[in-house]
Amino acid sequence: VNRLRLIAADELRLMRRNRVAMLGLIMLLALLGIAVLTSIAHRDSNDQIRARLQAQADMEFDGQPARHPHRMVHYGHFVFRPLPALAAFDPGVDAFTGNTIYLEGHRQNSANFGDVRQSSLLMRFGQMTPAFVLQTLAPLVLIFIGFGLIARERENGTLRLLQTHGATALQIIAGKALALSAVAALILAPAVLALGWLLLVERAYIMPSLLLLTGYAAYLAIWVGVIVLASSIAGQTRSALIMLVGLWALTTILLPRLAPDVALGVKPLSTRLESDIAIQHDLRQMGDSHNPDDPYFNAFKARVLKQYGVAKVEDLPLNYRGLLALEGEKLTSKLFDDYGNRQFAQQKAQSRFADRFGLFSPTIAIRRLSMALAGTDLEAHRRFLEQSEAYRFTIVQRLNQLQASAVTYSDDSNRNKDPEAGRRVRIDPKNWRNVPDFRYRAASQNEMLRAALPGTAMIALWLLGLTLAMRVTTRRLQEMM
């Protein structure tokens, strides 16, 4: 152990003298610093803007004048997706999904105004966030610092020298890995500070934050392992460098892009326009409210009349138009849910398919883990979409209910002919204030940890595979010495 520490200390001394390595390291730390600061500021301001717009939308809804309830169904509501604290560390898909939805009756609108459509192509080069720096740039800097770890000793013939001093292959490999791990730990330091800040000041969840840090530590450890491995396999320092840069390009740049394209080819999605047409089509099949002889709505009418024991809709204690609106919304909403679930299921299948490439690329694995823990993956967006659809249904049905109970059938039928009836159908605006506001329920700590399972498993698999490869290489190195 003493000799191991000596080897590590010796290596670190060499690294400190390597001016190129130091420059790279300092540059990386500076970038990470910039990424941390801008990302936190970006998240805070975005979250504030969304909170302000949500408050404005709530106020505008509550402040609507006396109106026919169906006017409010069309006036609708806006909801905004808040940003979790850890989004400052890894914004994930936040910029690639819309963050606001306009909710109205009969229709399900998309989440709009994602940053990606408001930015130039530059966005597709990658966003300077702590996650990007750690996932993509940090491994390359580690490669620059560590490619020669063992290959250099071999090239210079000093490997045998070490052996004559009594060092075993295991000690050499472990010592070198320890030295490079120290560099990795240094790279992780700004991330620790950032997470500490998010934890204490922005009240991020404790367990996910810790697991996130552990995940990135494991990710960098994987790269340390890969570098040491390649450096001991390669005959020359140059081939070690080329092999590692190639591996890096393959796993952090190429595969993460190739995987989605394969997934999209295998499991294509249908466009919104097609779903929209299909929903309209299904709706007509179920019941056509425009057709006076439609069997579905005739049966509905008969059922309502029977339930209240009256002969015609005029005699109902409730406004039949309101009841019809309730029934219609129920039908459309059911279809929205069906199509939405199908869409989600297909997207999830795509993502899962792309995740399989995580077996070949630790970057894909850490990305999965990181987004899940930051609450910025597709699942988080789905939560928002589902909750906003549920909220849409709630408020629309509440307003339809008001139409049924607070507006009489005869007033409703004559509202455009008789100005008095037109005045009476405009009900008290306090009803709008009684409609509950949208409260987004973020994933709980436990839900987040559960979501992190696949990513954790992939990272663990990588660590395991690397440990095995390390043992084989150590044995080979021992034999060669």
Place this chain on the structure above:
Amino acid sequence: MRLWNHELHLLLRQRIALPAFLLLTLLAATSVWVGLAEIARQNATIARIQPQQAEDVAAIAKWASKEGDAGSAAYYTFHATWDAPSTLAFAAIGQRDIAPYVLRIRALGLEGQLYESENYNAELALPGRFDWAFVLNYLAPLFLIVLLHDLKSGEREAGRITLLAAMARHESALWLRRTVLRVSFVFLSLALPFFFGALISGTSLLHIGAVLLITAAYLLFWTLIAMLVWRWQLSSVANAAALAASWLILTLILPALTHLIINSAIPVGQGVELTLAQREAVHDGWDKPKEQTMQTFFKAHPEWKDTAPIKGGFHWKWYYAFQHVGDMSVAPQVRAYRTALEARDRATCAAGFLLPAVGVQTIIHRLAETDLTAQLSYQDRIRAFHARLRKFYYRYVFNEAPFRAPDFEAAPTWINDAV
């Protein structure tokens, strides 16, 4: 010629050269194939929606033509628009994976419809697409680095450099030959798959020529960087490290920092604020005196000023008028939003003069019409189409003319390149 042949033999005998060329060709071919498949999918979608859309309109026409009410025909009928991919789009998919290329609109307020998003998997969009522009921009320089970093230093390290210098008639011609050979192979590895893709896609010769020219220029840039590094006379390892570091800085770090700077220097405000404002304006229409709304509307459309005045609580004339007045009321915000988006695009363009990676992406995506400008141009065409739709329906609504089955077919149809 004999010298060139000789160099070619030497090059192909190198352990790394031939596999590198083959790998790059394979990657470029894959990217072209992926791009062609994606564009074929988009074209198929555009073709597929036509009968679906026709069926949807027919179903509405079935009941709406009985009433003959133009107002409700206009209200319920959606009209399909689409943005067909250019013949170069396969090489640079750009923003086509996240921006809608098919969108249905109706004659109501446009600002509430124009910004709809497409269904797409954001997790898959996040890393960017594997298209040919990506292979050119990110991977080609890496291959050049692998092939060029030890061109001189390798010979020096092998102890052959004095011999080579003594034997060659012109030493610099020797290095130039070797460099040209390697760069040409990289160029061919990229260009051949692209060229075949372009033939399949029917890309114009002008566009093919432009793309190949950019490719050559970009490769030349990286070659010059490599030659610059040679001058320091470092070891092969140091050359490789220096070149890889330049690549990292020029293709990843600086573009990402530029994006950060552009987006914070040019805030786009919030598109959602203009949508919020438009909703308020439209719905205020219900409560404002009808006369006031109509007067504002007539300022934009004086041709309907002398039609019959509105009586009663509701009239479609008034309804469509306040829809349009809602759009009109946010025109300044729309302009500001648009100007900011364009400013961001222009700033990126400017950055392209300093950062070749950004420049190459900007030019290729502009040629392929898959950038932000193309998105905005699609929106412009939708605006023009929306105006045609409104005018078409106004004729019935304001003249209070019946709207029958043949009228559904008379409605304006989208022409892809109509501006």
